[in-house]
Amino acid sequence: MSTTTTSPTPTQTRARAARRRQGMLMIVLLAIALVAPLFAYPVFLMKVLCFALFACAFNLLLGFAGLLSFGHAAFLATGGYVTGFLLSSYPGLTPELGIVVGTLAAVILGTLFGALAIRRQGIYFAMVTLALAQMMFFFYIQAPFTGGEDGLHGVPRGKLLGLIDLSDNLAMYYVVLAIFVIGFAIIQRTVHSPFGQVLKAIRENEPRAVSLGYNVDAYKLVAFVISAGLAGLAGATKTVVFQLASLTDAHWHMSGEVILMTLVGGVGTLFGPLVGAGLVVSLQTQLAQSPLGNWVSVILGSIFVLCVLSFRSGIVGEIQNMVRKNFK
Amino acid sequence: MTMIFGVPLAVFMGQLMLGLINGAFYALLSLGLAVIFGLLKIVNFAHGAQYMLGAFAALLGAQYLGINYWLALLLVPLVVGAFGALLERLVLRRIAHLDHLYGLLLTFGLALIFEGSLINLFGVSGASYPIPEALSGGIKLPFMFLPTYRGWVLVAALVVCLGTWFIIERTRLGAYLRAGTENPALMQAFGVNVPLLVTLTYGFGVALAAFAGVLAAPLYPVSPTMGSSLLIVVFAVVVIGGMGSILGAILTGLAMGLIEGLTKVYYPEAANTVIFLVMIMVLMLRPAGLFGKEA
Numbered sequence: 001m002s003t004t005t006t007s008p009t010p011t012q013t014r015a016r017a018a019r020r021r022q023g024m025l026m027i028v029l030l031a032i033a034l035v036a037p038l039f040a041y042p043v044f045l046m047k048v049l050c051f052a053l054f055a056c057a058f059n060l061l062l063g064f065a066g067l068l069s070f071g072h073a074a075f076l077a078t079g080g081y082v083t084g085f086l087l088s089s090y091p092g093l094t095p096e097l098g099i100v101v102g103t104l105a106a107v108i109l110g111t112l113f114g115a116l117a118i119r120r121q122g123i124y125f126a127m128v129t130l131a132l133a134q135m136m137f138f139f140y141i142q143a144p145f146t147g148g149e150d151g152l153h154g155v156p157r158g159k160l161l162g163l164i165d166l167s168d169n170l171a172m173y174y175v176v177l178a179i180f181v182i183g184f185a186i187i188q189r190t191v192h193s194p195f196g197q198v199l200k201a202i203r204e205n206e207p208r209a210v211s212l213g214y215n216v217d218a219y220k221l222v223a224f225v226i227s228a229g230l231a232g233l234a235g236a237t238k239t240v241v242f243q244l245a246s247l248t249d250a251h252w253h254m255s256g257e258v259i260l261m262t263l264v265g266g267v268g269t270l271f272g273p274l275v276g277a278g279l280v281v282s283l284q285t286q287l288a289q290s291p292l293g294n295w296v297s298v299i300l301g302s303i304f305v306l307c308v309l310s311f312r313s314g315i316v317g318e319i320q321n322m323v324r325k326n327f328k
Numbered sequence: 329m330t331m332i333f334g335v336p337l338a339v340f341m342g343q344l345m346l347g348l349i350n351g352a353f354y355a356l357l358s359l360g361l362a363v364i365f366g367l368l369k370i371v372n373f374a375h376g377a378q379y380m381l382g383a384f385a386a387l388l389g390a391q392y393l394g395i396n397y398w399l400a401l402l403l404v405p406l407v408v409g410a411f412g413a414l415l416e417r418l419v420l421r422r423i424a425h426l427d428h429l430y431g432l433l434l435t436f437g438l439a440l441i442f443e444g445s446l447i448n449l450f451g452v453s454g455a456s457y458p459i460p461e462a463l464s465g466g467i468k469l470p471f472m473f474l475p476t477y478r479g480w481v482l483v484a485a486l487v488v489c490l491g492t493w494f495i496i497e498r499t500r501l502g503a504y505l506r507a508g509t510e511n512p513a514l515m516q517a518f519g520v521n522v523p524l525l526v527t528l529t530y531g532f533g534v535a536l537a538a539f540a541g542v543l544a545a546p547l548y549p550v551s552p553t554m555g556s557s558l559l560i561v562v563f564a565v566v567v568i569g570g571m572g573s574i575l576g577a578i579l580t581g582l583a584m585g586l587i588e589g590l591t592k593v594y595y596p597e598a599a600n601t602v603i604f605l606v607m608i609m610v611l612m613l614r615p616a617g618l619f620g621k622e623a
Contacts, residue, residue: 070432120611122429123365128567131607298441298448308437
């Protein structure tokens with residue numbers, strides 16, 4: 001076949017095909033998600049979706065900007081606590097307003113923490129975020145509105161827009177699915193935008209991005225804030241679903257779990273965090289009912305070690321590599 | 329009674345002493361982190377768990393083998409350090425060529441495994457380890473009562489810290505270590521067995537953590553979670569001081585302990601968070617850390 005100058009280059013064709021494949025995969029996944037509550041327990045599915053959103057938000061930072069945050073639990077917990085406090089204290093408030101305010105609180109916290117953390121790189125960035133999140137943990141233990149060690153219980157689900165009663169699990173499920181889709185779309189848009197390309201450039205070679213004239217700190221900060229906000233959205237939604245906000249969400253174990261979900265699924269892939277969250281949440285649910293229930297953290301730790309030693313691209317990453325090798 | 333800003337002198341000095349002792353542990357642990365980071369370039373997230381293993385080894389050694397405190401102080405760092413060296417040889421070495429963030433993740437996984445296993449075997453609540461007889465009781469100073477064991481912890485921690493500083497800055501082995509930190513490939517070309525040096529360094533860092541664990545066993549309840557919360561504070565201390573300087577790590581550790589002790593006297597609600605607040609201030613004013621030379 002002869003190529004003329006006007007026809008697309010092979011790389012472009014391939015990229016377009018990959019895009020089309022990805023789009024089709026998304027439609028299939030959405031269709032599955034729409035009918036899923038017919039086959040599985042909606043509360044479990046909602047838990048997976050909340051954690052998937054959390055992991056996708058985390059992945060935006062690690063996978064596409066190369067920033068390892070060890071403190072994302074702080075944003076999950078902030079979204080959860082603020083929403084939980086508002087909905088319990090002001091019964092007239094509709095859940096979507098509570099979720100929006102909770103998300104905004106996480107955005108504000110993300111701006112503050114982000115501005116501090118991006119002053120250091122690499123390993124120090126991870127330590128700074130971990131320390132800041134631990135500070136929030138101590139704050140939430142002592143703060144008057146969080147219920148301390150007990151947490152907030154019985155947060156009302158309320159009526160969406162004052163109309164749809166969310167105490168019905170199926171209605172709640174579709175709301176959570178909608179929130180997830182919105183969050184996922186924001187991430188997808190961010191990654192594929194020129195902004196996302198610059199983020200990748202920073203990840204690959206920060207000094208070069210600086211020398212090309214990009215304000216690297218501003219890019220990192222915006223990425224951090226988007227990620228924190230979406231993590232807060234996940235936390236706020238989770239609080240409405242489970243009618244509960246507790247210290248578990250603020251603990252550093254939670255920051256570790258979201259790293260694990262992303263790592264298992266595939267860092268820097270769009271669907272990886274989704275797969276990882278599904279796997280880790282199912283594993284935890286299964287283990288909790290089995291005699292191995294007490295060994296959860298040992299098992300998670302072992303998966304961590306195995307992943308880092310021999311499975312660094314994660315499940316989705318490995319599949320992508322296979323596809324690339326066999327059907328190019 | 330003498331008062332200092334509205335607080336009785338004895339209370340003030342007592343809290344200051346407690347702060348200084350916490351500071352000694354921060355110094356020992358951040359020193360170990362700095363030594364490991366220098367050569368291996370990984371942040372050892374398992375450091376807290378290894379400190380906890382040190383305390384548990386002392387406790388179990390006393391219960392089952394009748395090993396007394398002094399023997400434990402000598403043996404436990406050797407055993408746990410050897411275990412660390414084994415870990416480096418079998419696990420950490422395999423990811424040495426990768427991005428250093430993987431080292432953090434791997435050691436995080438190891439920390440979860442150690443902590444989780446011990447929780448299953450011994451429960452969360454923890455046990456107490458008796459203060460050795462020779463160090464029980466206390467000394468009456470003109471301004472406060474000093475429990476002998478606390479005084480001993482301070483002295484022992486300082487001696488080990490300064491000893492480490494001496495080895496690294498003033499001996500031939502230390503010179504190898506510093507050279508390896510600068511340029512391991514060139515060191516290897518000169519015929520120094522760098523992989524062995526790396527193994528020994530990691531083992532030594534872990535031994536320091538285990539030593540701190542044995543020192544801590546009679547002071548704090550020995551429980552599987554004793555290391556993890558401490559470690560996060562030590563991370564903040566490391567961010568404040570920077571990992572570039574050995575003396576810097578020791579000084580920052582002690583200073584942070586003192587600041588924490590002072591906060592406990594005047595504003596106890598913030599005692600848990602004050603070190604993190606200092607970290608925030610340092611990040612704003614001197615982002616590279618007090619002793620850091622990172623660009």
